[in-house]
Amino acid sequence: MTKVAIAYHSGYGHTAVIAEAVKRGAEGAGAAVSFIKVEQDGKIPDASWADLDGADAIIFGAPTYMGSLSGPFKLFMDATSKAWFTGAWKNKLAGGFTNSLSMSGDKLNSLFQLVVLSAQHGMIWVSQAEGNQSNANDVPSGNVDSVNRIGSYLGVMAQSDNVAPSESPSSGDIKTAELYGARIADAAKRWNK
Ligand SMILES: Cc1cc2nc3c(=O)[nH]c(=O)nc-3n(C[C@H](O)[C@H](O)[C@H](O)COP(=O)(O)O)c2cc1C
Numbered sequence: 312m313t314k315v316a317i318a319y320h321s322g323y324g325h326t327a328v329i330a331e332a333v334k335r336g337a338e339g340a341g342a343a344v345s346f347i348k349v350e351q352d353g354k355i356p357d358a359s360w361a362d363l364d365g366a367d368a369i370i371f372g373a374p375t376y377m378g379s380l381s382g383p384f385k386l387f388m389d390a391t392s393k394a395w396f397t398g399a400w401k402n403k404l405a406g407g408f409t410n411s412l413s414m415s416g417d418k419l420n421s422l423f424q425l426v427v428l429s430a431q432h433g434m435i436w437v438s439q440a441e442g443n444q445s446n447a448n449d450v451p452s453g454n455v456d457s458v459n460r461i462g463s464y465l466g467v468m469a470q471s472d473n474v475a476p477s478e479s480p481s482s483g484d485i486k487t488a489e490l491y492g493a494r495i496a497d498a499a500k501r502w503n504k
Contacts, residue, residue: 313499315342315492316363319372319408320349320384325471325480326374326410332485333370333408333467336492342368342499349373353386364394367499368404369434370492371425372467375409378417380424388428395432404502405429406437406495408467408488410480414453422466437498439466441490444483455481458490467491 315337321327327348334344345362347355363369373384380388394400407425409418429436445457453460460483461468469484 313342313368313496313503314345314366315368315370315496315499316345316347316359316366317370317372318347318349318355318359318363318387320374320381320387322351322374322376322381322383324476326372326408326469328476328480328485329408329410329467329469329488330372332488333372333492336489336494337370337496338492339489340493340496340500342496349384349387351383353383353390355387360394364399366403367503368406368437368495369400370406370408370495371428372408372410373421375411375416375418375421378420380409380421391428391432398433401433403432403434404437404495404499405432405434406466406491408469408491410469410471410484412471412473414461414470416470418461418468419463419465422463422468425466435502437495439464439487439491440494441487455483457483458487460484460487
């Protein structure tokens with residue numbers, strides 16, 4: 312069975328909604344998912360390192376804070392240097408998502424950081440393939456129910472208002488994340504043939 316690991320941080324619960332959606336998508340495509348929450352101190356359970364090492368694909372996710380990946384996630388990134396020393400993640404597929412308050416909020420920088428992290432590990436980055444459906448369907452750009460309403464192709468970008476995570480991110484962002492989880496699971500299946 313294809314194994315996908317999702318390692319994510321969420322300070323206030325909004326990015327966690329996106330992480331859950333990625334998980335649903337990957338599971339829907341038949342993958343077994345290790346769902347790994349990065350704590351405020353950057354730590355994950357000891358057993359989760361083995362899950363990461365054993366995964367066919369790893370999807371990273373974190374909110375954008377100050378135009379950059381959140382501090383706790385950066386601590387986790389530093390801790391992945393152990394896997395770097397042994398080349399444990401070489402040739403795995405990689406993907407990523409981020410979420411912030413503004414439509415831009417400089418989220419692209421966060422995705423770039425995830426791409427570079429993946430490249431340092433010798434991983435193979437999988438882009439986000441869904442078009443901006445608000446453009447395609449002639450509804451206002453940024454329509455909350457549209458897939459990829461932000462128009463991000465490097466990875467998943469979501470936007471959350473300062474309300475409860477049950478209200479925001481939007482249904483379109485959640486759907487985008489589900490499709491991305493499925494895409495990575497499918498890609499990992501093909502990659503491991
Ligand atoms: C310290 C801090 C810095 C932030 N910086 C940005 C930013 O640069 N751009 C942005 O759009 N939102 C920014 N935000 C808003 C968060 O990205 C937004 O509230 C997000 O939904 C939080 O995700 P979480 O609930 O998973 O922590 C910031 C929030 C915090 C707490």
